[in-house]
Every structure is written in C-alpha cells, then in structure tokens.
Amino acid sequence: MVSARKDKANVLLIEGRGVRAIVALNIETGGRGAVTSVLRSNFNIVNQQGYTINSIDHGDIPSWKPTRGEQLLNSSTRCLMSRKTRCRLSTMSSRRQRIAPMCPPTLPEIIAPAITPGHTVIVMIQNGLNIEKSVFERFPRNMVLSGVSMIGSHERQVGIISHVDPDILYLGAFHNPNFENDKDEVAAAHEFIKIYGAGGKTNAQFSSDGLVRPAMKEVFEVASKCGYQLPEDIIDTMINLDPMDLYLEPSMLCDFRNGNLMEVEYLVGEPLREAKKVGVSTPNLTVIYEIFKAIQWRMKEGKGIVTIPPKRVD
Numbered sequence: 001m002v003s004a005r006k007d008k009a010n011v012l013l014i015e016g017r018g019v020r021a022i023v024a025l026n027i028e029t030g031g032r033g034a035v036t037s038v039l040r041s042n043f044n045i046v047n048q049q050g051y052t053i054n055s056i057d058h059g060d061i062p063s064w065k066p067t068r069g070e071q072l073l074n075s076s077t078r079c080l081m082s083r084k085t086r087c088r089l090s091t092m093s094s095r096r097q098r099i100a101p102m103c104p105p106t107l108p109e110i111i112a113p114a115i116t117p118g119h120t121v122i123v124m125i126q127n128g129l130n131i132e133k134s135v136f137e138r139f140p141r142n143m144v145l146s147g148v149s150m151i152g153s154h155e156r157q158v159g160i161i162s163h164v165d166p167d168i169l170y171l172g173a174f175h176n177p178n179f180e181n182d183k184d185e186v187a188a189a190h191e192f193i194k195i196y197g198a199g200g201k202t203n204a205q206f207s208s209d210g211l212v213r214p215a216m217k218e219v220f221e222v223a224s225k226c227g228y229q230l231p232e233d234i235i236d237t238m239i240n241l242d243p244m245d246l247y248l249e250p251s252m253l254c255d256f257r258n259g260n261l262m263e264v265e266y267l268v269g270e271p272l273r274e275a276k277k278v279g280v281s282t283p284n285l286t287v288i289y290e291i292f293k294a295i296q297w298r299m300k301e302g303k304g305i306v307t308i309p310p311k312r313v314d
Helices: 018-030 043-049 095-099 107-114 133-138 183-197 212-225 234-239 251-257 264-278 283-302
Strands: 009-014 033-038 051-055 059-064 068-070 088-091 121-125 144-157 160-174 203-206
Touching: 009 018, 009 107, 018 033, 018 051, 018 144, 018 160, 018 183, 043 068, 107 133, 121 160, 121 183, 144 183, 160 183, 183 203, 212 234, 212 264, 212 283, 251 283, 264 283
Parallel strands: 009 033, 009 088, 033 068, 051 160, 088 121, 121 144, 160 203
Antiparallel strands: 051 059, 144 160
16 A cells, blocks of 8 residues: 555545545545555455456546555554644444444444544444434543445455446534534534545535424425515524523423324424425425324323234234
C-alpha cells in the first residue's frame, strides 16, 4: 500500500467490501484523507492485487488500493492516531453485528485500540436505531457522526467491486449527552463532508432533520392544497418554539408513557387521508403513521381490546 501524507486526515475504515470500498475510494480520490482499511476475508487479494472497481461514479479502475491495509486492529493502527492530525474513523459493522449487536466482539471493542479519547471522530455509516448508544458508553468524550448511504455497490467476487448506483451520503451528528451543545459535532460533520466529497464523485450532504422537517413540509403542502395558506417560516418556528432543554412532552408521548391509547388517527391519520384526497405525496408522514399504528396495536393487545389468534398446532 502507498504511504500516507502528513497533511491528510487519517481515516480508519472497518471492513472494505462493496459499500466500504467505495467509501475508501471517495476519500482517497479527494486527496484530503488517507485511508487504512481493516480487511477480513478479502485482505490477501486486496493487499496483493488491489481492488478491481467498476463504478458508475469513478469508472473502471484496476488494481486500486487504499493508502494502507490491515488484517486486524493491532498496535500499528494506534500509530495512525496523531494528536496533530485529527482522525476520522468510519465504522461499518459486519453482518453478524447488525443481526446480533451484543455478540462479542462488539463494534466498540473492535475499534477501541484506534480511539484517542476526546480526539477521534467516529463516523457510523450504518442504518439502525440507537446504534450510537454503545459507542457513547464506551467513548464518552468522543464525537459520533451518523451517515446514511444511498448507494448500490457490492463485492461480486473477492476484491471485485460492482458500483452500479450513484453514491449519495447524508451526514449528521449524534448528540453526545456529555457535551453542552452540538456546535463542535456539527462542525465535525461538515469537515467530514469536505473530506468525503472533495473528489467531486459523490453527493455528500449535511442533514440535521432526517424525518421531522420533511414530514412537517408534507403537512404544509397538504394544508396549502386544501386552501390554508400558512406562513413560509412556520416549520422553523414550530421546530424552534420550545427550547430542547425543557423536554416538553407532546400529548401523544404523554399518552404513551402513561399507558393510554394515542390520538393516532386525528393527529396523523386524518392529515394523510386529506393528502390522499388532494393528491399530495406524503412518504415521511406515511412511515410515521404506520409506526404509530403498530405501537397502538401493541397497546390495544395489552389492554385486551384486540386479540391475536393462537398459534396453529398441526
């Protein structure tokens, strides 16, 4: 593997298969990051021959290698963590970890040798709810970023990457409860976007509101189509209406925590039905509605309002 430049951000990438190989390629292409890929089953092929990449964004690239490859985390990876050069650590859990996150070794255990407390920024380009909690528990002084990757890429054979759908990365910051505010976390997210998108081959965007704001925008559009002209700034006004540190609970959350049925239909179902009448697409609101319906069904079952049939015995 080629040697890293001192002026580049050090990036340690856990695993290097389909999506992760393109992540490494994007970072290296931009010239702002030097990637060390921690590889598993494809280590020997990549270390000896490099990747063979067929990419819709980058074209056909034979024998491509990141700056460095490691088969396991060891003392040599620790040397990458210089306090003069802030490290960006992109973590991709294996299939086993996604299915059973508590099975050892856990993700925090895997990356622990490479983490400098209060210095290393951990980037989780990974789907899932509460994936950051175990990381914050293990590394309470570090920033953790959240990445949602919209990409079609897979390893057809060992070391051969087929990238067929353009790379779009939405990045935000998980708020570390040990920090007073999110100013530095947001800044870290913007810095990683610069590193990731510097090559001009991918669309990396910062997103602070992945679901709430889009859903509110849908309600705004439904109201407009129904003849109700709301102020253009009403979404920002409502989001910022109550200080976050007051922890004010909306009525549905109060009902849920008190074990009462929630006003799902009036608050979410009715706007959806109005949207259908006037022909407004509401994908985000629909997801919220279906989640609430599932929660409501569980509460009804617990109260004996609905019953499920017993398991069939053949």
